Amino acid sequence: MQLEPGPAVSSKTVSDIAPRLSLKGITKTFPGVRALSEVSLALFPGKVTALVGENGAGKSTLVKVLTGIYQPNEGEIRIDDAPVRFPTPQAAETAGVTAIHQETVLFDELSVAENIFLGHAPKGRFGLIDRAAMKARAREILSGIGANIDPNATLKDLGTANKHLVAIARALSIDARVVIMDEPTAALSQKEIEELYELVEGLKRQGKAILFISHKFDEIFRIADYYTVYRDGQMVGDGVIADVSEPDLVKMMVGREVSQIFPERQQNVGDEVLVVDGYEHPTEFADIGFTLKRGEILGFYGLVGAGRSEFMQALFGITRPSAGQVRIDGAPVTIRSPADAVNSGIVYVPEDRGKQGAIGALPIFQNVTLPSLARTSHKGFLKLAEEFKLAREYTQRLDLRAASLDTDVGNLSGGNQQKVVIAKWLATQPKVIILDEPTKGIDIGSKAAVHEFMAELAAQGLAVIMVSSEIPEIVGMSDRVIVMREGRMVAELTKADITPETLVGHAAGIKEAAQ
Amino acid sequence: MKRILATRELLLLVAIGIVLAIIASRFPAFVTPANLTVVFNDTSPLILLAIGQMIVILTKCIDLSVAANLALTGMVVALVNIAAPDLPIPVIIVIATGFGTLLGMFNGLLVWKLAIPPIVVTLGTMTIFRGCIFLLTEGKWVNSHEMTAAFKAVPRADILGLPVLSWIAIVAVIFFSLLMTRTTLGRAFYAAGGNPHAATYAGINVGRTQFWAFTISGAIAGLTGYLWVSRFAVAYVDVAGGFELTVVAACVIGGVSIMGGIGTVTGALLGALFLGIIANALPVVNISPFWQMAISGSAIIIAVVVNAQANRSPGRIILKKAEQAT
Structure with a gap:
């Protein structure tokens, strides 16, 4: 070692x-x-x-x-x-060399035998596929690994485990x-x-x-x-x-080694702003409950697929939980749609900003005001002057440099697009901001800028939820961390307990660390 | 966005100018104001339907049932006219618009609530609507002599030198331009088609927005149904057969992105005018209708290529940035 x-x-x-x-x-x-x-x-x-x-x-x-x-x-x-x-x-x-992937890369509409031999099917006369030989070979390989699967079955009718077996049979078929x-x-x-x-x-x-x-x-x-x-x-x-x-x-x-420097933060935690109680979803998560205070950064750590983003999407109204309550500033709120969430003061900056963040074909100002249209319109009619005012205020706050607020977002650089997305959410004057993997796939310099900005938001009294899979970021930024594993909260760590070892221990379910 | 669209529309305007100039060089009478008024009036149904279609395409959908909606609604109001000849025309217009709206809502509900792909939904309803006409009439025609004079007069009635049909198209262009640029619903159409995920996160119900797009398209188709049937003074199963494709073509030529999110009422108007001018001019200058198809087809492909070029520039910027990063 x-x-x-x-x-x-x-x-x-x-x-x-x-x-x-x-x-x-x-x-x-x-x-x-x-x-x-x-x-x-x-x-x-x-x-x-x-x-x-x-x-x-x-x-x-x-x-x-x-x-x-x-x-x-x-x-x-x-x-x-x-x-x-x-x-x-x-x-x-x-x-x-063959690989069996997390999600099997097979063809749902083809038969088991066809999946096993796709690309290297036994050929008969005239170069045509010898179906009989293919099925016989498939049956042989499947029984060799103890799989009781009919080679004629259509793949989509099999369960996940059997699909894996087919993938393994495919691996064996190419020797x-x-x-x-x-x-x-x-x-x-x-x-x-x-x-x-x-x-x-x-x-x-x-x-x-x-x-x-x-x-x-x-x-x-x-x-x-x-x-x-x-x-x-x-x-x-x-x-x-x-x-x-x-x-x-x-x-x-x-x-x-600690190669990244995180911003110094004054712990300036205020009143409770968000209380989540007993959030549950039939298949994705269960029993999620926590509180969040003004000025606090709450990290959500877990392995990919631990249910963090799924829970956040339910909290934001994209999906519906089967049970659970949310209170904001002590008052219960019902979140049935993203519009409800935004109106209650919760905003969600999703992980895939390219796909879920900005609308390239719309100009900057229209992107910024999109979630705030209720405030910049009257009875369904837009008030363009107010839209420009709001957009100007928040793009200036984020130091966004563009020729004009009329520029299409699609023509901006990646960094500026990101600023538009953040400006858009800040313009709704939220109480709670959920940042899902805020620094995924961006370079070190931009990461530092995002961290600075996050610290600033918290300093201004915003409650921040940060979903991250990057341990240094979780350790460096969070006041508190909730660790999720397999759809459940397995630990809630306060500042002093947030170490890489405890995080990985809880997330991977190691008993010694999770004692 | 405005600048790119302005260039696109300007290009189309130049193209229309060139076409008119070529025609004028061979047949000067075509470009007289009187004849251009006729051409505009003739193109008005296409303009109306193209506006509705533009809104639907903007939300990443397509409405193939517009022509069938037009035919069915036209037949319904023609039958209403026979059954109740005394019914005032404004009521007929309300019935036509309302019935078309219901048909559009039916499309919209299937797309929204059952999440069926719009092309499948409207391909189905297209056939259903035409089938309904057959069920209503057993394939019989409603002819001119069965309709009341008032019923047939409206689209032809003259106001300030322009027929009512043309005025309706002009009002629709202004009304929908305002709707698209000055209302939250208009903004929602652009957002829902430009990036459905982002729109969802911004609190826009994408499905409901698509529903409203189909509803508007249906309302316009219904209104146009009455105008069409009364103008030609005949209603039958195959009224405006295949016209839905001309409508989609007008949108594409007018710079409406088939991927959604990009398009303007002005673009739809110009696209429709382009096709309308070609359709009216070619017989005059003695070019066979087959050439007309070829020219319309080429215009579609050229429009798509031009739009694809216009959309390519953001990609280059990203590449440059990637080069700097290395």
Whole structure:
């Protein structure tokens, strides 16, 4: 186990067997981002290697490099010690590398057999697909993995677990030697997970090299033989799973120098402004309750899919909860639509600002006033002068530079578009602002500006809810943090208790940390 | 936005000017005020329907049932006229607009409440409406002699040198221009089509906005139904058959983005005029109707290409920024 980033130095036990697949010095950059920086990885025949890392550690990029979707800028991939290149996904498949994704990438309207053999169906005379042979082969492979699935069934009629089995059968049909499983249990029930474990054991016995990507520590310790930890696009450690403890892994995942500086904030918390009680949704979350005070920044942390955004959307009236109450300034409010939420003083700045934020074909002033039209109109008629006044006030507050408020938002730079979106929400004079992943996908400089701005909003007495998957941001900005896991609140941490270790511990459900 | 649209509309205006100049060089009588008035009057139903269609397309929908709505409503008021010849014409107009509104609301409800794709909904209602005409009449025509004189007179009546039909188109252009630029509903149409997600988060009910678009389109189609049937003094199953595609074409030529969110009443007006002038001029200068189709078709493609070019510039800006980032 090594904590410093650098090339892989495999421990003794690992090096006993020759790796089936090895990566050395793989670097992948995108404009402005270094997604992978000289990372290594080794997968061994008949063994499971767990790849562990926070969101944004580079796991997904690695999977894409391994399956021929991305081309690395530097570094080499070797299979059985022979260098290989995967210019296309087909090339990776031909070389025997296959991936089973979180959400299976299969074709709902095709039959099971067609899904298994799509792209490499057995051909008969005249180059036509030999359907009989295809079905026979499919049945053979399916029964080989103990799956009782009819090859003629249409895929959409199968449950998630069976779809996974089809994906695995597809992997076997191309005689895969390396199987990548990217969070395969995310959508499975406990019983289905057990069956998946057995299947993985079966694949091991067949000598497949398996890369297992998971956020769930119990799974990793149950099924993996080796581990590799990535952090911020670098490899920070690997070794034998039996030699490592959960806290050690957490430390490797999150341990970093504080490279980001967060704004100094005066704790200036005022009266209670928002009370949420017993919020529930039939399938997405349950039992969410908390209070929020003026001037407070409340962080919501959790793994992707923990139900944070889903809860926020219900709080904002996009979806309807099945139970629960909201009070604002002590008075109960009913939120049935986003319009209700905005009128009650709650606004939501969604994660995907490109898709959900600004309207490119409308000018700046119309974007800014869109949620405030009730105030800038009279009986359905717009008061353009007031619209301009409101838009001017808030764009100036955000220091937005544009030739004219009549400019289409689509013609602005990304940073200015973001300012328009924020101006739009501030113009509604909200009491509570929900920021969903406020700094996702923006560079360090802009991040600092967003953090400054968030601190300023809180200082002005706005109550801020910040949904974030970035641990430094949660630690640096929050006065209080609620951790969600599997649709429930699992911890509420006050300032002193907010550390990377406690956050990851609660979010991943590690018992020692969550005591 | 205003500047880009202004350029687009200016381009179209120039194109219309060129077409008129070419026609005038071969047949000067075409561009006399008297003849242009005739052409405008002839194009008025297209202008009216194009305005309604523009609003629907703005919200990322399409209304293929406008011509069938027009035909059904026209037949209904023609039958009402036969059954109650003494009914004053203003009542007939209210019935036509109201009946068309109901048909539009039916489309809108299916799109809003059942979330069925608009093209499927209106393809269905298009057939249903035409079918209803057949059920009402068993395929029989309502002819000129069965309609009262008052019923047939209105669209032709002359006010200040222009027929009522033309005046209705002019009033509609002004009314809907104001609706689109000066009311919250107009703003909602642009927002719901420009970015439905953002509109939802801003508190706009996208489905309801689409419902109102279909309702307006239906109301206009209904009103135009009476005007059409009374003007031509005949009602039958196939009135304005296939006209919905001409209406959509007028919108596309007028710079209305089929992806939603972009379009103006002026654009729809100019698009309709362009098609109206071509339809009226080509027979005069002795060009076969097949060329007319080819010219309309080319105009659609040219309009789409021009609009696609206009929409490309934001992409370039983003690329530049990406280059700087590296």
